[in-house]
Amino acid sequence: YFGKGIDMVVEAAKMFPAFSFSILGVRDELNHLQLPENVKIIHPQPHDKIAEFFSMHEFYMQLSIAEGFPNAVCESMLCGCIPIGSDVFGIPDIIGDTGFILKKKDLTLLKKLVETAVASDKAMLLKKARQRIIDNFPAEKRERELLKVIS
DSSP states (O other): OTTTTHHHHHHHHHHOTTSOEEEESOSSTTTTSOOOTTEEEEOOOOHHHHHHHHHTOSEEEEOOSSOSSOHHHHHHHHTTOEEEEESSTTHHHHHTTSSEEEOSSOHHHHHHHHHHHHTSOHHHHHHHHHHHHHHHOOHHHHHHHHHHHHO
């Protein structure tokens, strides 16, 4: 929960009550929390449903404090999400200049970053994000990187 940055996503939801937030891939781990009304929990989905889920969202947040090769960032970018990620491991390299990087775990910085993201040229960024993954992180390369992390 904390290592994946879900705590930061919940705090962002509290700061931006007019926005909707979805947290994908958790079961009952968050039941003990008082989640804001604008946070929807989505249980793990079959892989073939992930693209549909990502395509329904404008932004994708990966605010992990540690991460191997974050395939979900790549997948979300391919589906037209603008990435907002933490400054750890491969996340900044994947995002490049197509999204936003949270330099450190700090709620004030996150608030400013989300405000900047919402005010950005979103149409341009989502096109750039998708093309960046197509050009630099094809499926074969992502698979190799994931296998490196696992072994």
